[in-house]
Amino acid sequence: MSRLDLVLLHAPSVYDFRKESILYGPVSDLVPSTPVFEMYPIGFTTIAEYLERHGFRVRIVNLAVRMLRERRFDPEMMIRSLNPRAFGIDLHWMPHAHGAIEVARLVKKHHPNTPVFLGGFSSTYYHRELLAEYPEVDFVVRGDSTEEPMRQLMTVLRDGGDLADVDNLTWRGPDGQVRANPIGFSPDTLDHVLLDYSYVIRSVARYRDLASAIPFRHWLDYPITAALTCRGCTYGCKTCGGSARAYEQLHERQRPAYRSPSDLAQDLRSISRFSKGPVFVLGDIRQPGMDYAEAFLAAVRGFPNPVILELFEPASREFMQLVGRSLPHWTLEVSLESHDDEVRQAFGRPYTTAAMEKTMEYALEAGCERLDVFFMIGLPKQTYDSVMGTAEYCRHLVHDVDAGRNGQPRRLIPFISPLAPFLDPGSEVFENPEAHGYRLLCRTVEEHRRALVQPSWKYVLNYETVWMNRDEIVDSTYAAGLALNRLKMDTGIIPRAVGEATEKRIHKARRLIAQIDDIMSMGDAGLRAKLLRALKPQVDSANISTVCEKSELEVPLGWAKLNVPAAATVILRDLRQRLARSGQKAG
Numbered sequence: 001m002s003r004l005d006l007v008l009l010h011a012p013s014v015y016d017f018r019k020e021s022i023l024y025g026p027v028s029d030l031v032p033s034t035p036v037f038e039m040y041p042i043g044f045t046t047i048a049e050y051l052e053r054h055g056f057r058v059r060i061v062n063l064a065v066r067m068l069r070e071r072r073f074d075p076e077m078m079i080r081s082l083n084p085r086a087f088g089i090d091l092h093w094m095p096h097a098h099g100a101i102e103v104a105r106l107v108k109k110h111h112p113n114t115p116v117f118l119g120g121f122s123s124t125y126y127h128r129e130l131l132a133e134y135p136e137v138d139f140v141v142r143g144d145s146t147e148e149p150m151r152q153l154m155t156v157l158r159d160g161g162d163l164a165d166v167d168n169l170t171w172r173g174p175d176g177q178v179r180a181n182p183i184g185f186s187p188d189t190l191d192h193v194l195l196d197y198s199y200v201i202r203s204v205a206r207y208r209d210l211a212s213a214i215p216f217r218h219w220l221d222y223p224i225t226a227a228l229t230c231r232g233c234t235y236g237c238k239t240c241g242g243s244a245r246a247y248e249q250l251h252e253r254q255r256p257a258y259r260s261p262s263d264l265a266q267d268l269r270s271i272s273r274f275s276k277g278p279v280f281v282l283g284d285i286r287q288p289g290m291d292y293a294e295a296f297l298a299a300v301r302g303f304p305n306p307v308i309l310e311l312f313e314p315a316s317r318e319f320m321q322l323v324g325r326s327l328p329h330w331t332l333e334v335s336l337e338s339h340d341d342e343v344r345q346a347f348g349r350p351y352t353t354a355a356m357e358k359t360m361e362y363a364l365e366a367g368c369e370r371l372d373v374f375f376m377i378g379l380p381k382q383t384y385d386s387v388m389g390t391a392e393y394c395r396h397l398v399h400d401v402d403a404g405r406n407g408q409p410r411r412l413i414p415f416i417s418p419l420a421p422f423l424d425p426g427s428e429v430f431e432n433p434e435a436h437g438y439r440l441l442c443r444t445v446e447e448h449r450r451a452l453v454q455p456s457w458k459y460v461l462n463y464e465t466v467w468m469n470r471d472e473i474v475d476s477t478y479a480a481g482l483a484l485n486r487l488k489m490d491t492g493i494i495p496r497a498v499g500e501a502t503e504k505r506i507h508k509a510r511r512l513i514a515q516i517d518d519i520m521s522m523g524d525a526g527l528r529a530k531l532l533r534a535l536k537p538q539v540d541s542a543n544i545s546t547v548c549e550k551s552e553l554e555v556p557l558g559w560a561k562l563n564v565p566a567a568a569t570v571i572l573r574d575l576r577q578r579l580a581r582s583g584q585k586a587g
C-alpha cells in the first residue's frame with residue numbers, strides 16, 4: 001500500500017479521562033457523545049473525501065472512541081505506528097482543548113519531523129495563540145471550509161511551494177514569527193463537498209479498521225447520521241459561537257453557504273443506501289427561504305428513513321402540513337430555551353412561547369412522530385426560580401399541548417440541560433461578558449485546558465451570571481432534571497424503571513458534587529488528589545446520562561439498522577477502482 005498522506009486524529013476531551021477522576025455532569029446529555037465528546041467533526045469526512053478525490057490518501061482515526069470502547073487500547077502506540085506525511089487534529093469544539101493539545105504533543109514526541117495541523121472553530125479563534133504558545137502545533141488551517149486550503153497545503157508539503165500562497169493558513173515563518181495568510185477560500189455554496197459518508201465506508205474496508213472510523217460510542221447500535229444544509233447561520237443567539245456575527249468574525253463569512261436542495265436530498269438518499277438509521281437534517285430548512293424548503297421537501301418526498309428536522313423559529317400550519325405530506329417518518333426539534341419570553345429574548349431568540357406552542361400543535365396535528373423540545377440553563381436574566389418555572393411549564397406542554405391525542409402515545413418530549421461546559425469563544429457574550437451580565441472565568445486556550453481537568457463540572461464551567469453563580473447553575477440543573485424525569489415517568493414517556501435509575505443517578509451526582517466541594521476546600525494538595533482518586537469508581541458510574549437517559553433522544557429503530565450488502569457494494573466499487581488504477585500504473 002502506498003504511503004498515507006494525512007491522518008486525521010480525533011482526541012477525547014480530556015486525554016487522560018481513563019485515569020482522571022472528573023464528574024463531568026450533564027454536559028453531553030443531549031448529544032450522541034459521552035462526556036468524552038468522542039464524535040469527530042463532520043468535516044473530517046469532507047476533507048478526507050476531497051483530498052482523496054485530488055490524489056491524496058487520507059485516514060481518519062477516532063482515538064477517543066477507541067479509548068472508550070477498548071480498555072486496552074493504547075493511543076500512544078497507535079500514534080507511533082502511523083507514518084503519514086502529516087497529521088491533522090481537530091480543535092473544533094473547545095471541550096477538546098485538553099485532548100487535542102496532548103495528542104499533538106504525542107505526535108511530535110514520536111514523529112518530530114512530521115507536520116501537525118489543527119483546524120476547526122476553536123483553532124480558528126485561537127490560531128495565533130496556538131502557534132505562539134504550543135510548539136507541537138505547526139499549522140492552523142482556518143475557516144469553516146478547509147477542503148481546498150488543505151489540498152493546497154498538502155500539495156506544498158508533497159511537491160514543494162510557498163506556504164504564503166496557501167489560503168486560510170496560519171504558520172510560523174523561518175524567523176519564528178506567526179503569519180496568518182488571508183481567508184482566501186470561503187465558498188458561497190457547498191457544491192464542492194460530498195456529504196454522503198461513502199468515504200467512511202470505503203476507508204473501513206481499506207484499512208480494515210471499523211473501530212477507528214466510528215463517529216461515537218454506540219453508533220453501530222444507533223447509526224444516526226447528519227446531513228448539512230449550510231455552513232453559517234443567519235441568527236444571533238448571544239452565547240453561540242456559530243451565530244452570524246461569530247461566522248463573520250472568525251471565518252469572514254458574510255452569509256451562509258447552502259447545500260443545494262437537490263444535493264441535500266441526494267445526500268439523504270445516498271445515506272439510506274447503507275443505513276436505515278435516522279438522518280438529522282442540520283439547520284432549519286426554511287433558513288434560505290421557503291422556496292428552498294419546498295424544493296427540498298419535494299425532492300425528498302417519500303424518503304423511508306426517519307428524518308429529524310429542526311426549527312429556528314415558529315412555523316405555519318401550512319408548512320407543517322407540507323412536511324407531514326412529504327416525509328413518512330419525521331421528528332421535529334424546537335428550542336424554546338426558557339418558558340419566559342424575557343429570558344429567551346435576552347438570549348437572542350425573538351419569538352414568543354405562545355407562537356412556538358402553536359407551531360408544536362401544528363406539528364403534532366401534521367403527524368410528527370416525535371417532538372423534542374429543548375430548554376437551557378445559564379441564560380441571560382435566568383434565575384434559579386425561572387429554571388424551576390420552566391420545569392413546571394413542561395407539565396403544561398406534556399399535559400395540554402400533547403394530550404396523547406386519540407389514545408396515541410405521547411410524542412412531545414421536553415429536555416433541559418445546562419449551557420456547559422463552556423460559553424463559546426467568538427459568541428457575543430464571550431466577547432463582551434459584562435455587558436450581558438456574565439462573568440467569564442477562562443479566556444485563553446491554556447485556561448480552558450486547565451479547567452477541563454478540574455474534578456467536577458462546577459469547576460470546569462467557564463462562566464457564571466449575575467443571576468446565577470456556578471453553584472446555582474449546578475443546583476438548578478439537578479433540581480430541574482429531577483422534576484422533568486418525574487414528569488416523564490408519571491406520564492409514561494419513559495418506563496418507570498428507567499426514570500428510577502435516572503433519579504438515583506441524579507441524587508448520586510448531587511452527593512458527589514458536595515463531596516468534591518468538601519475535598520476542594522482542603523488545604524493539602526496531596527491529600528486532595530488522593531481523596532479525589534479514591535472517588536473515581538463512583539464518579540465514573542455517575543458520569544453517563546445524568547439528567548436523562550441518552551436513549552430518550554433516540555427514535556425507535558428495527559433490528560436491521562445498517563444495510564451491509566449496500567455498504568459492501570461501495571467497498572467493492574472502491575476496490576475495483578483501485579485495482580484498475582494500479583493496473584494502469586503497472587502498465
Ligand code: B12
Pocket residue numbers: 027028029030031032033036037038039040041042043044046047088089090091092093094095117118119120121122141143144145146147150226228230231232233239240241242243282420421424425
Ligand atoms: C452541527 C453541529 C453539531 C453536531 C455535530 C455534527 C458533527 N459531527 O460535526 C452535534 C449536534 C452533534 C453537535 C454537538 C456539539 N456541539 Co455543535 N454545532 C453544530 C453547528 C450547528 C453546525 C456546525 C457546522 O456547520 N459544521 C460544518 C462545518 C462548519 O464544520 P465541519 O464541516 O465539521 O468542519 C469544517 C471546519 O470546521 C474545519 N475543520 C473542522 N475540524 C477540522 C480539523 C482539521 C485538522 C482541519 C484542518 C479543519 C477542520 O474544516 C472542516 C471542513 O471544511 C454549530 C453552530 C453553527 N451554526 O456553526 C455548533 C457548534 C459547532 N457546536 C458547538 C458545541 C459547543 C457543541 C458541543 C460541545 C455541545 C455540547 N456541550 O454537547 C457538542 C460536541 C459534540 C462532540 N464532539 O461530541 C459550538 C462550538 C463552539 C466552540 N468553539 O467550542 C458551536 C459553534 C455552536 C453551539 N454552541 O452549538 N454540534
Ligand code: SF4
Pocket residue numbers: 233234235236237240241242243244312
Ligand atoms: S444557536 Fe442560534 S445562532 Fe447558533 S446555530 Fe443555532 S440558531 Fe444559529
